[in-house]
Structure formats: C-alpha cells, structure tokens
Amino acid sequence: MGNVQYTLNKVVASNILRRGKKARILMLGIDGAGKTSLLFKMSVPDYVVGSAISTLGFNVEKVKVTRNVRFTLWDVGGQEKLRPFWKNYFENTDGILFVLDSTNEARLLEVKNTLENILRSPYLKDVPVVILANKQDFADALDISVLVDRLELASIKDRRWLIQGTSAFTGAGVWEALKQMKRLMKESSRPWRRG
Numbered sequence: 001m002g003n004v005q006y007t008l009n010k011v012v013a014s015n016i017l018r019r020g021k022k023a024r025i026l027m028l029g030i031d032g033a034g035k036t037s038l039l040f041k042m043s044v045p046d047y048v049v050g051s052a053i054s055t056l057g058f059n060v061e062k063v064k065v066t067r068n069v070r071f072t073l074w075d076v077g078g079q080e081k082l083r084p085f086w087k088n089y090f091e092n093t094d095g096i097l098f099v100l101d102s103t104n105e106a107r108l109l110e111v112k113n114t115l116e117n118i119l120r121s122p123y124l125k126d127v128p129v130v131i132l133a134n135k136q137d138f139a140d141a142l143d144i145s146v147l148v149d150r151l152e153l154a155s156i157k158d159r160r161w162l163i164q165g166t167s168a169f170t171g172a173g174v175w176e177a178l179k180q181m182k183r184l185m186k187e188s189s190r191p192w193r194r195g
C-alpha cells in the first residue's frame with residue numbers, strides 16, 4: 001500500500017513538472033504607453049511596431065519564458081474611459097507589467113496616479129510589479145533614475161517591484177523584463193496560480 005502511494009505521488013509530481021508553471025500577467029498603463037506594441041514584440045517573431053490603433057478591449061498572448069515557465073499576457077486598453085474596467089482583470093493575477101511612455105513628461109502625474117490606484121486594489125495585494133519605461137529608443141526619453149524619482153517608486157514597500165527600460169521598436173529590454181518578472185514572482189511569498 002505504502003509503495004503504491006509513493007509511486008502515485010511520484011507520478012503526480014512528475015506530471016506537474018512536465019506541465020510546467022503558468023502565470024497570468026496583466027499589462028496595464030495609460031493609453032499610448034506601448035502595451036500592445038510590447039505584447040506583440042514579446043510574442044510574435046519578427047514583429048515590427050506599426051501604426052497606433054488604441055485598444056478598446058483586450059489582447060491576450062502566451063509566451064514561453066523558460067523551458068518550464070509560460071506566461072499568459074493580458075493587454076488591456078488604457079484610455080481613461082476604459083480604466084474602470086481594469087479591475088475585471090485583476091483576480092488571479094500573478095504579476096503586473098506596468099507600461100509607461102518615457103518620452104511623455106506631460107503625463108507623468110497621470111501615470112503616477114494610475115499606478116498608485118492599481119496598487120491599492122486588494123485583488124493585487126503582494127502581486128509583484130515590473131514597470132516598463134518604454135520608448136527608450138527616443139533620444140529625449142527620461143532616464144530610469146529620473147522616473148524612479150518622479151513616480152516616487154521608492155515608496156512602494158508592500159511588494160516586489162523593479163523598473164526596466166524597454167523599446168518595443170528595437171526590442172531592447174523586452175526579454176529582460178519577462179525574466180525579471182519571473183524572478184520577482186519566484187522571490188515573492190505568494191503561490192503561483194496553478195495553470
């Protein structure tokens with residue numbers, strides 16, 4: 001009997017390993033930040049950023065981060081009138097990719113308020129956040145250190161977070177962002193959603 005149970009446990013364990021881990025990642029940020037462009041840069045080989053079509057609903061894509069880890073990425077439209085719907089996507093989220101346009105200094109306060117609102121949600125308690133300082137291919141993009149300061153990121157003390165420069169145009173930092181997210185999730189005490 002003991003042996004049967006032992007064998008059974010081993011089979012179950014190996015099945016879980018083979019299936020790997022799946023995580024639900026939510027991409028948020030105000031309109032024009034580059035969420036959809038980054039989503040496709042992450043999931044579509046040879047993707048080239050195109051004309052601006054603001055997202056009215058959502059896009060969802062799967063990406064393989066490592067042999068065992070897959071992310072389901074949800075990109076939700078960021079126009080102000082759509083933001084009240086974001087909360088419908090919060091439940092079961094394992095990680096937040098918060099995207100901002102590093103060239104748009106005029107909207108930084110809006111970006112700051114938007115991020116703070118998201119992080120207040122009880123559904124997103126303890127959920128790690130990677131802030132993507134996007135459009136770093138532009139010469140006038142704000143430096144990471146300036147963004148840390150202006151967005152008062154040091155005041156985020158209730159979860160793991162980091163900021164990563166990206167460009168959906170060149171692809172710079174895009175892969176790193178996914179790896180960093182995986183690392184933050186691993187470090188967080190929160191259990192992963194079973195995929």
Ligand SMILES: Nc1nc2c(ncn2[C@@H]2O[C@H](COP(=O)(O)OP(=O)(O)OP(=O)(O)O)[C@@H](O)[C@H]2O)c(=O)[nH]1
Nearest residue numbers: 031032033034035036037052054055078135167168
């Ligand atoms: N040069 C450059 N352009 C970018 C980058 N990321 C996005 N863009 C452009 O910025 C515009 C807005 O990008 P989107 O990906 O549509 O932005 P979004 O965050 O999905 O916007 P909503 O769907 O309205 O919430 C598009 O014209 C993109 O081509 C980038 O890293 N570099």
Ligand SMILES: [Mg+2]
Nearest residue numbers: 035036054055
């Ligand atoms: Mg979009």
